[in-house]
Amino acid sequence: MTTEAPGARDVPSWRLLATLGVAGAVAGLLVVLVQGWAEPRIESHRAAVLQGAIMNVLGEPARYDTLYVTDAGLSRRPPPGIDAGSADRVYLGYDAAGHPVGYAITAAEPGFQDVIRLIFGYEPGSGEVLGMQVLENKETPGLGNKIEKDASFVAEFDGARAPLTGVKAGAGAGDPGEVDMITGATISSRAVIAIINHRLDRLEPLFRSYVAEGAP
Amino acid sequence: MSAPTTKREDLLRGVWRENPVLVQLLGLCPTLAVTNTVANSLAMGLATFFVLLGSSILVSSVKRVVPHQVRISAYILIIATFVTMADLVLAAVVPEIHKALGAFIALIVVNCIILGRQEAFASKRPVGRSALDAIGSGGGFMVALLLMGTFRELLGSGSLLGVPLFGRGYEPWVVMILPPGGFLTLGGILLLLGWSRQRRGPQPRVRHWPHGVATRRA
Amino acid sequence: MAELAWILLSAMVVNNFTLALFLGLCPFMGVSARVATALRMGAANLFVLVITSVSVWFLNEYILSRAPYLRLIAFIVVIASLVQVVEMAIKKLSPALFRDLGIYLPLITTNCAILGLAIFQTNRGYGFLEGLFFAVGAGLGLALALVLMASIRQRTELSDVPALARGMGLVLVIAGGLSLAFMGFAGLLST
Numbered sequence: 342m343t344t345e346a347p348g349a350r351d352v353p354s355w356r357l358l359a360t361l362g363v364a365g366a367v368a369g370l371l372v373v374l375v376q377g378w379a380e381p382r383i384e385s386h387r388a389a390v391l392q393g394a395i396m397n398v399l400g401e402p403a404r405y406d407t408l409y410v411t412d413a414g415l416s417r418r419p420p421p422g423i424d425a426g427s428a429d430r431v432y433l434g435y436d437a438a439g440h441p442v443g444y445a446i447t448a449a450e451p452g453f454q455d456v457i458r459l460i461f462g463y464e465p466g467s468g469e470v471l472g473m474q475v476l477e478n479k480e481t482p483g484l485g486n487k488i489e490k491d492a493s494f495v496a497e498f499d500g501a502r503a504p505l506t507g508v509k510a511g512a513g514a515g516d517p518g519e520v521d522m523i524t525g526a527t528i529s530s531r532a533v534i535a536i537i538n539h540r541l542d543r544l545e546p547l548f549r550s551y552v553a554e555g556a557p
Numbered sequence: 558m559s560a561p562t563t564k565r566e567d568l569l570r571g572v573w574r575e576n577p578v579l580v581q582l583l584g585l586c587p588t589l590a591v592t593n594t595v596a597n598s599l600a601m602g603l604a605t606f607f608v609l610l611g612s613s614i615l616v617s618s619v620k621r622v623v624p625h626q627v628r629i630s631a632y633i634l635i636i637a638t639f640v641t642m643a644d645l646v647l648a649a650v651v652p653e654i655h656k657a658l659g660a661f662i663a664l665i666v667v668n669c670i671i672l673g674r675q676e677a678f679a680s681k682r683p684v685g686r687s688a689l690d691a692i693g694s695g696g697g698f699m700v701a702l703l704l705m706g707t708f709r710e711l712l713g714s715g716s717l718l719g720v721p722l723f724g725r726g727y728e729p730w731v732v733m734i735l736p737p738g739g740f741l742t743l744g745g746i747l748l749l750l751g752w753s754r755q756r757r758g759p760q761p762r763v764r765h766w767p768h769g770v771a772t773r774r775a
Numbered sequence: 776m777a778e779l780a781w782i783l784l785s786a787m788v789v790n791n792f793t794l795a796l797f798l799g800l801c802p803f804m805g806v807s808a809r810v811a812t813a814l815r816m817g818a819a820n821l822f823v824l825v826i827t828s829v830s831v832w833f834l835n836e837y838i839l840s841r842a843p844y845l846r847l848i849a850f851i852v853v854i855a856s857l858v859q860v861v862e863m864a865i866k867k868l869s870p871a872l873f874r875d876l877g878i879y880l881p882l883i884t885t886n887c888a889i890l891g892l893a894i895f896q897t898n899r900g901y902g903f904l905e906g907l908f909f910a911v912g913a914g915l916g917l918a919l920a921l922v923l924m925a926s927i928r929q930r931t932e933l934s935d936v937p938a939l940a941r942g943m944g945l946v947l948v949i950a951g952g953l954s955l956a957f958m959g960f961a962g963l964l965s966t
Contacts, residue, residue, distance in 0.1 A: 360624060360631065361627055364634050371642065375642045382649035383645075386649075424840075453961060454790070454961050586801070633852075660891060660894040660895060663890070664798075664890060666890065667851075667890050736797065737951045738951075740948070741951035744945075747943055747944040751940060751941070
């Protein structure tokens with residue numbers, strides 16, 4: 342990368358370092374300034390998206406609590422030594438009367454093309470999935486990405502009993518745990534179902550041992 | 558050293574005749590990656606334009622102060638700063654588009670067009686001329702992106718800027734918005750340009766670039 | 776272990792850096808005329824990718840967790856310095872290798888694949904091993920795409936290519952075909 346220009350004067354090393362140092366300092370300052378302006382906006386957007394998703398999959402709860410997943414169970418405080426922003430968590434929604442309506446749970450696993458990230462609502466008492474929303478996917482547009490766009494597929498998850506099983510559309514036996522898969526996108530559909538089942542396998546014991554406030 | 562260029566030449570050169578993408582074949586990564594919709598092309602074009610203009614002006618302003626041996630590192634630092642700023646602003650103002658463009662906003666840093674212009678032009682010419690050159694190249698990049706984006710979105714989604722144009726019966730040519738579609742579209746445009754060049758017949762090779770610009774930076 | 780294998784195979788064929796993610800196109804278009812050169816460029820890329828992955832992991836783990844917005848500047852500075860250091864090391868340790876690889880190493884700094892790897896690795900929150908497998912998969916995938924393109928281009932040199940397609944027009948159409956073929960790998964790794 343270093344090409345010598347003809348007739349380059351012999352520049353003292355301190356001058357080289359000083360130039361880069363000053364440049365670095367000015368660069369850092371500029372970035373910090375813009376970051377200060379942008380950060381609150383980015384954060385509020387992120388929070389709004391998350392809140393929208395939780396509202397969507399839990400059926401508009403009046404409020405929700407954040408619970409962290411630790412080895413000992415669910416807790417209001419993040420596990421020690423782990424940054425709160427990156428700790429695994431679920432959201433417990435309450436209705437206007439203060440009764441818990443269910444958990445909103447995020448999960449991510451590889452799908453057909455790449456990782457699928459979704460959020461779903463779950464009520465441990467009845468074992469029912471309350472709703473599902475795909476947050477991020479890179480599946481094939483027009484086929485696999487129907488898992489996000491196709492309203493009838495998304496509606497299949499409302500009230501489905503866990504553990505879920507995927508069946509070809511119209512071929513099911515009417516079982517409460519059955520979800521009709523998208524024709525032409527069975528692998529992506531199956532991935533969504535598997536993501537929910539795997540996540541519930543892991544979290545179900547924690548739900549059973551957690552006593553939610555306001556629960557009868 | 559070739560004859561000095563006029564202000565008008567500096568401005569217009571990059572837009573079509575020496576278009577950074579279609580003629581010089583630089584900056585291909587973002588051109589292929591983000592042109593699956595016109596909106597994304599527009600956003601990427603604007604972001605790159607901002608970075609190119611800002612860094613050209615800054616590089617030209619400090620060219621006497623920066624020692625020769627560290628100039629590449631200094632330019633990269635300047636470009637990276639502008640890109641970080643553009644990234645933050647896009648994330649704050651249009652978060653959906655920011656998500657769609659993803660890592661490619663940050664990859665503007667290594668867009669060969671920008672470093673190429675600094676090295677070949679902005680580091681040797683006065684601020685005003687560097688600004689004109691940046692506007693021309695940035696404009697040319699935008700032209701290429703919009704051309705690709707229009708073609709790909711029209712065929713691949715049947716819409717332009719999200720507005721469906723063909724009615725419900727249209728079966729979109731999905732491959733156009735997928736990676737092969739990017740390659741084939743750009744290839745098609747280059748074939749078209751090659752064909753028109755062939756039609757015009759052999760031309761005397763007149764280079765209007767100031768010295769040093771013609772080096773193709775990979 | 777299965778997850779690491781998924782990361783490697785995904786980066787190598789399912790989401791190939793060049794043919795699916797559009798990274799590393801500049802060397803792909805410019806250097807892929809001969810299989811021997813393509814192999815060397817691929818090897819150099821793999822080497823730099825692995826070193827970058829480790830450095831980025833180190834940076835993210837210990838330094839950048841407090842100032843994520845300075846990430847880009849830090850990455851590009853580290854990559855540029857790394858390539859410089861690697862170039863000097865190879866020059867000293869193996870002048871023959873340096874002569875073979877020499878001109879490609881500086882080109883790697885502006886190769887979007889290296890910075891792209893740093894960004895993807897950070898965004899996906901890969902740990903040390905995962906980042907390593909990701910880098911190896913990406914490097915192998917890049918080399919694969921380069922070698923495939925080079926072999927096809929070597930064949931076309933003896934063919935009667937119409938004047939309008941000579942040069943990059945033909946290369947891009949071939950790349951489109953390769954990309955289409957690689958789409959067949961999608962779904963390879965799903966259960």
